[in-house]
Amino acid sequence: MTQQNNQTLGTIGVKTQVAAPALLALLLGAFLIIGTGFAHSDAIHSAAHDSRHSFAFPCH
Amino acid sequence: MFRRIFATALIAGLLSGFGISVVQEFTTTPIIIHAEKFEGGKVGDPQKQSLPHRGLKLISPALAHGDNSKKTHSDEGAWAPDDGIERTLFTTIANVLTGTGFALIMVACFAIAGSPINGRTGVLWGLAGFGIISLAPALGLPPEVPGAMAAELSGRQTWWFFCVAATAAGLWCMIFRKGVPWALAGIILVALPHLIGAPQPERVGGPVPPEIAAHFVAASLFTAAVFWCLTGWLAGTFWARFAPEE
Numbered sequence: 368m369t370q371q372n373n374q375t376l377g378t379i380g381v382k383t384q385v386a387a388p389a390l391l392a393l394l395l396g397a398f399l400i401i402g403t404g405f406a407h408s409d410a411i412h413s414a415a416h417d418s419r420h421s422f423a424f425p426c427h
Numbered sequence: 428m429f430r431r432i433f434a435t436a437l438i439a440g441l442l443s444g445f446g447i448s449v450v451q452e453f454t455t456t457p458i459i460i461h462a463e464k465f466e467g468g469k470v471g472d473p474q475k476q477s478l479p480h481r482g483l484k485l486i487s488p489a490l491a492h493g494d495n496s497k498k499t500h501s502d503e504g505a506w507a508p509d510d511g512i513e514r515t516l517f518t519t520i521a522n523v524l525t526g527t528g529f530a531l532i533m534v535a536c537f538a539i540a541g542s543p544i545n546g547r548t549g550v551l552w553g554l555a556g557f558g559i560i561s562l563a564p565a566l567g568l569p570p571e572v573p574g575a576m577a578a579e580l581s582g583r584q585t586w587w588f589f590c591v592a593a594t595a596a597g598l599w600c601m602i603f604r605k606g607v608p609w610a611l612a613g614i615i616l617v618a619l620p621h622l623i624g625a626p627q628p629e630r631v632g633g634p635v636p637p638e639i640a641a642h643f644v645a646a647s648l649f650t651a652a653v654f655w656c657l658t659g660w661l662a663g664t665f666w667a668r669f670a671p672e673e
Contacts, residue, residue: 385538387429388428388432390535392432392436393532400528400532416518417518419521420570420571420572420647421651426571427577
């Protein structure tokens with residue numbers, strides 16, 4: 368029983384260990400894409416202009 | 428796990444961003460520069476440029492809305508990279524950041540899915556990314572050359588995010604869940620953004636010849652396919668390489 372509990376805790380531990388960095392990576396990835404592809408700032412738009420068109424992000 | 432996710436994504440994003448910048452120089456960038464000549468009114472029928480009206484906008488090139496070297500537009504004070512090396516440099520930086528962003532999301536999905544990944548299965552994830560990010564939104568909002576006509580920007584961006592989210596959810600239902608109800612739910616989710624429809628301009632036209640616009644759609648989708656296969660392969664390869672030793 369104790370061993371089973373330990374295994375359960377171990378599984379939950381692994382999931383938390385994966386979930387936190389994975390969530391952080393998802394958020395940082397989304398931040399980068401929104402920044403380069405979607406931000407309405409004129410300067411960012413000008414700098415990333417050709418990249419936005421090539422990736423077919425809605426532009427202008 | 429933190430180090431494995433971020434090391435994989437950063438290396439894959441950096442390499443795919445640089446790689447796709449080289450490909451773009453031969454595929455999409457020449458067409459963008461060609462289209463800007465029409466958009467700037469140097470070639471073609473200037474009458475066509477009187478078409479925009481309420482609720483309709485011309486998709487214009489980088490801020491100067493024409494030749495960057497002749498800042499005659501009202502945006503004269505706004506910054507834009509000069510044509511040539513500076514413009515290529517900023518495009519490459521944007522590609523590397525975008526590539527890293529997509530690689531981070533893809534590698535996060537590797538970690539959450541938990542199944543073994545290598546370069547070959549990474550390409551399959553890349554193809555899913557191509558379907559979700561490039562192919563599905565292109566059905567409602569085809570890749571646009573500078574000078575094309577389009578509906579208001581915020582509406583298109585909102586529809587783009589909706590389409591990406593629905594397609595991703597739909598593919599998840601079809602790939603990671605078994606049974607007819609899940610498959611049906613997946614098909615409905617993938618189809619839903621297109622049944623609702625993307626915002627479209629009230630009229631079409633603009634100064635850029637349709638042949639150039641059509642060529643750009645093919646070049647953009649081709650380039651995206653290369654980018655996604657490359658990112659998937661790199662991410663899968665480094666994900667396997669950085670696996671903890673048993």
